[in-house]
Amino acid sequence: DILSNKIAAGEVVERPASVVKELVENSLDAGSTSIEVAIEKGGLAGIRVSDNGHGMASDDALLSLERYATSKLTTDADLFSIRTLGFRGEALPSMASVSRFELVSRERGAVSGVRVLVEGGRILDVAEAGAAPGTVVSVKRLFFNVPARRKFLKTESTEMGHIADTLLSVSLGFPDVQFRLLHNGRVLRHLPGGGSFIRAVDVLGKEVESRLFPVEQAGAGIRVRGWVASPDISRSSTQRIYLYVNGRYVRDRSVYKALFEGYKGRMMTGRYPVAVLFLEVDPARVDVNVHPTKHEVRFSDGRSVWAAVRDGVASALSMEDR
Ligand code: ADP
Numbered sequence: 001d002i003l004s005n006k007i008a009a010g011e012v013v014e015r016p017a018s019v020v021k022e023l024v025e026n027s028l029d030a031g032s033t034s035i036e037v038a039i040e041k042g043g044l045a046g047i048r049v050s051d052n053g054h055g056m057a058s059d060d061a062l063l064s065l066e067r068y069a070t071s072k073l074t075t076d077a078d079l080f081s082i083r084t085l086g087f088r089g090e091a092l093p094s095m096a097s098v099s100r101f102e103l104v105s106r107e108r109g110a111v112s113g114v115r116v117l118v119e120g121g122r123i124l125d126v127a128e129a130g131a132a133p134g135t136v137v138s139v140k141r142l143f144f145n146v147p148a149r150r151k152f153l154k155t156e157s158t159e160m161g162h163i164a165d166t167l168l169s170v171s172l173g174f175p176d177v178q179f180r181l182l183h184n185g186r187v188l189r190h191l192p193g194g195g196s197f198i199r200a201v202d203v204l205g206k207e208v209e210s211r212l213f214p215v216e217q218a219g220a221g222i223r224v225r226g227w228v229a230s231p232d233i234s235r236s237s238t239q240r241i242y243l244y245v246n247g248r249y250v251r252d253r254s255v256y257k258a259l260f261e262g263y264k265g266r267m268m269t270g271r272y273p274v275a276v277l278f279l280e281v282d283p284a285r286v287d288v289n290v291h292p293t294k295h296e297v298r299f300s301d302g303r304s305v306w307a308a309v310r311d312g313v314a315s316a317l318s319m320e321d322r
């Protein structure tokens with residue numbers, strides 16, 4: 001019902017950047033190769049995510065707005081082998097309960113698309129619509145019916161900063177997908193697909209290009225790949241560290257610690273690690289279902305993860321000494 005969706009919205013949708021994250025993850029789960037994120041006024045006025053993914057049939061589009069309706073889990077066993085980014089079926093109903101929400105989708109091969117309009121959790125209209133294959137979700141007037149939340153939002157430029165950070169971090173995990181970020185009609189970022197090195201340079205900055213060393217480490221049940229650079233100026237100790245577990249962006253303290261161990265003897269005051277690390281772990285041996293925003297993970301074999309990260313980082317950085 002509308003009230004429980006509104007409560008869930010508080011957990012899943014904290015600010016415009018969380019809406020962007022959930023929508024972009026849905027687009028990626030739908031196999032999109034090109035995703036555009038168009039923001040109005042820091043997301044306070046509008047957020048629109050368009051993709052060229054597999055789209056939804058009319059009945060699936062309606063179903064997607066029901067809480068816990070996810071197309072991504074079919075058996076209990078799936079919960080332990082999560083490969084897709086979404087799996088809770090909470091994001092769309094949550095955001096639709098606290099905004100003016102519009103979904104337009106067309107399945108590949110379908111003759112027409114569908115348009116669903118929801119306001120504050122109430123479905124106002126469902127109609128056939130002409131549309132390109134793929135999905136466009138538009139979220140306007142976020143938190144219009146939750147004044148306490150609305151008040152908590154920061155300035156347009158702060159919210160826009162969070163949105164850009166979120167999009168960049170998600171984009172690193174999908175380096176062959178093209179992303180465009182627009183703000184008030186102006187293109188802020190264009191990230192062409194082109195592989196993990198190009199994406200890492202686009203996100204970390206051109207100045208690290210010549211100092212990025214590849215990480216390639218295999219351990220028991222784990223593989224670590226990515227890029228590291230010697231310590232550089234950062235806003236905080238972890239601001240320029242991007243960690244992914246099976247393609248999912250995480251902020252995991254134990255992995256950060258292992259990474260810092262790999263930097264041992266190289267740290268300088270005011271400078272911090274610059275790294276993009278992709279951990280590939282057997283999905284059955286990692287639990288991503290710790291928190292709705294899914295930033296933390298639990299490994300069943302923390303020790304081998306720790307060793308692989310530390311050793312992979314240390315040996316990549318040692319290339320600089322040669
Ligand atoms: P979850 O991602 O956890 O399954 P969501 O509420 O984010 O839950 O989405 C609900 C469902 O709607 C998804 O499982 C998927 O079937 C469908 N869906 C959402 N966004 C898209 C999209 N961009 N393209 C295709 N299907 C989508």
Ligand code: MG
Nearest residue numbers: 022026086091
């Ligand atoms: Mg989702």
